[in-house]
Amino acid sequence: MHKNAALQIILKVVSVLITVGGAVRLVANKQTFQSFLIGELWVDHSYFVYIYRVLGAFSVFVGITVFCVAQDPAQYSRLFKVWGLCFLFIAIVMFLAGYFLHMSFVHYGFDFAFCVLIALVCFSLSR
Known part of the structure; x- marks a missing residue:
């Protein structure tokens, strides 16, 4: 409890x-x-x-x-796993888009790190 x-x-x-x-x-x-x-x-x-x-x-x-x-976090453990995958996907898209558009990492780095952090939190909560 x-x-x-x-x-x-x-x-x-x-x-x-x-x-x-x-x-x-x-x-x-x-x-x-x-x-x-x-x-x-x-x-x-x-x-x-x-x-x-x-x-x-x-x-x-x-x-x-x-x-x-x-x-009730235990009831939604599968939802956290899905959210983690979605935020990881968003982070990868942000990184690749910024990289291939030759943007400085400063322009998209904070949002990329924010999405990765949220994904990691979601994965840890899904256990």
């Missing part, structure tokens, strides 16, 4: 962090990037702003879903 309670707390904390990260993406602008000392990475092109907002909405969705799943 104690292990399950600790797992619930960890999942809730991770879900809040994911949700807050997504919310920041939803409202981010050049000033937001500058406040994180990465202002040179902001792109004003509407396509990139659109993609950034879509990724923010997806992150909020995942955060809320993880918070709901945290109520």
